[in-house]
Amino acid sequence: MEYFEYRTSLIFYVISTFTWSLASLLVQKSIFNQIGTLKGWTFGEFALLNAVYNYAFSFYIMFTWTSIWSDFRNAVRHGTLDQILTKPFAHRLHLTFGHFDITDLLHLIPSTIILIVALSAQSFSFSFLHIILCIVFIGLGQYMLNSIAFLMYSITFWVTSAQHISQAFWSVEGQGKTPLEILPKWARIFFLSVIPIGFVAYIHTKILLGEFHYSLLLFSISLVIAMWWVTKLVWNAGLKRYESVSS
Amino acid sequence: MKKYLTVYKTEFLHFLQYRSEFIAEFISIFITLFITLYFALAVYEHKDEIYGYTLSEFASYALLTRIIQYTVDTDIAGVLPEDIKKGSLATTLLKPIRYNVYRLFAELSWKTHALFYNGITLGLLTILYASVFDLQIITSRIPLFILALILGYFLNRAFRFLTGVIAFWTKDTSGLSNFIREIMGLLGGSWLPLDFLGIFASVLKILPFSYIFYFPIQLLINSELTNTDILRILVLELAWMVCFTLLGFVLWKRGLKQFESVGI
Secondary structure, three states, X not given: OHHHHOHHHHHHHHHHHHHHHHHHHHHHHHHHHXXXXXXXXXXXXXXXXXXXXXXXXXXXXXXXXXXXXXXXXHHHHHOOHHHHHOOOOOHHHHXXXXXXXXXXXXXXXXXXXXXXXXXXXXXXXOOHHHHHHHHHXXXXXXXXXXXXXXXHHOOHHHHOOOOOHHHHHHHHHHHHHOOHHHOOXXXXXXXXXXXXXXXXXXXXXXXXXXXXXHHHHHHHHHHHHHHHHHHHHHHHHHHHHOOOOOO | OHHHHHHHHHHHHXXXXXXXXXXXXXXXXXXXXXXXXXXXXXXXXXXXXXXOEEHHHHHHHHHHHHHHHHXXXXXXXXXXXXXXXXXXXXXXXXOOOOHHHHHHHHHHHHHHHHXXXXXXXXXXXXXXXXXXXXXXXXXXXXXXXHHHHHHHHHHHHHHHHHHHHOHHHHOOOHHHHHHHHHHHHXXXXXXXXHHHHHHHHHHHOOOHHHHOOHXXXXXXXXXXXXXXXXXXXXXXXXXXXXXXXXXXXXXXXXXXXXXXXOOO
16 A cells, blocks of 8 residues: 555556566567467467466465565564564464555556457467366465465575575566476476476466366375475474564 | 775675575576576577577577676665655765765675676576577677676666656655666567567667667677677767766756755
């Protein structure tokens, strides 16, 4: 809501979101005009992947980003985390989802524009089952993305200043809009397991395009459980290390 | 000059405390260039040339873009509006130092760290790229490229100073700064060579942003450039830098007249 205090800034922020989305489409179109397909992906499918990625990114910004970037990181660094720890609610949940800014809904608009471009570039036929599965996987993917962010910013417990972690995070997260087919096999496995960024948008898009196996659902749920366990371990280890005086 | 060197030394020691941050930068650079490498291989899988660029030229361009990005990066667009918004600019103005020079030396301190650590990462990735691609780099023009890089840094800094100084009137420029960062990436040729943008390329090459990324890279990879072309690029880069610096100076003076801070 602080964006409404500075309306000029808000206007430019909205324009930059649109600019980035439309510029990305322009660049992609200019490449696809020359090559036709990219590892089997047409421009329409590539734009669909980017649309799904933008929706996932928008949800992440809406529900998680401010909490992790501002609240969690600063609380650890400035020693004010115990003001949260002494309160009777789920601390990790609060630090991950405790912030919601209604202005972040604006991110959904460029995502929708990209989706419209994708749908107009190519005729898709999405089955109802695949749409439902895609929504389920979006939920699972959001949890994985939040866990990746949480784990990366938990480094604050050990190094105190983790400002540049955001650069590493955005580099990792930004690969979610690239088809994994361009990478070698070992890298694809890595981005679908160790750092499951493939579950931000790639898997969802593949499901919409009709490529789905039920074993994938089982694997995703297992991955979510594993990530829940790892984040819990790291959180507990971080808390043991955390200290603050007179906060 | 001694006081500014003291600022440099103090900030340099300050950044030595947070050496681990450069591990994050290493990860960022590595992942970005790794993905770019395979993206290039995928794009050129069935084509020898795209918009006049071969695979090796495209790979060289992508690598040099990252090198330039980490060299010309500046924090003035974030730091200056923050100082204005919070009023802490007043404490700096009371000191016998020039604000812009003070910020320049403070910035150069973390850039020294960044250039050292990122230089190692980029050096290793250059070796990786060279083993996969035949990098099209004209080694005799490296000194000119370094000169263009330095001019590009000051050009970028002068332009970002302009966006920061607008905070005297709007207080918050985060939205504008975000917009400028995105637009410069596209218009400057940071995302792709400007030639990939077809009919828009000729217009974009007139804009000052192209002298930050596109033209310095052309200096190093385009063998068709004549000495006149090279001189024209460097002179225009310098001219844009001077133009933005003067404009920034004028806006700074006007902004100071109506700047106020209370209770600092």
